[in-house]
Amino acid sequence: MLIITLTPLYGCADPTTPTDTSVAQFARDDESGVSIETRIHTDEIILADRIWVDDIATWTVSKQPVFEPRDWVDTQWTVIEETTSPPELRDGVYSIHRRTLIEPFLPGTYTVPASVVRVHRSPDAEPTLVSTKPIEVP
Secondary structure, X not given: OHHHHHHHHHOOOOOOOOOOOOEEEEEEEOOXXXXXXXXXXXXXXXXXXXXXXXXXXXXXXXXXOEEOOOOOHXXXXXXXXXXXXXXXXXXXXXXXXXXXXXEEOOOOOEEEOOOEEEEOOOOOOOOEEEEOOOEEEO
């Protein structure tokens, strides 16, 4: 009987699992061919909610972009976890994926800072920065 009583508790959704509601920002640098997408898996947040921020950079030439660190300090988000995958090649397109789990510090409207990748087109040229726009989360 005790197992049956506790079973529904195990069926509750994990609060860190992405939901169907998402908001995204995209950017592309035509000269380097690098694209970046930032996606959050909610369109609103309440205190104690955690959300995933997914950044995916894609390119087709051998000029690998590098994610710049985000400035979370001034945003009042608490970063719980962050991982970056190694480059992956699929159907002639390279990609890297950075995933960050964040939660708000206090109630209110928050902004997820822009995602920026640095691209070196050649050893002697200045790097190009490709950036999404920040995403506001009410």
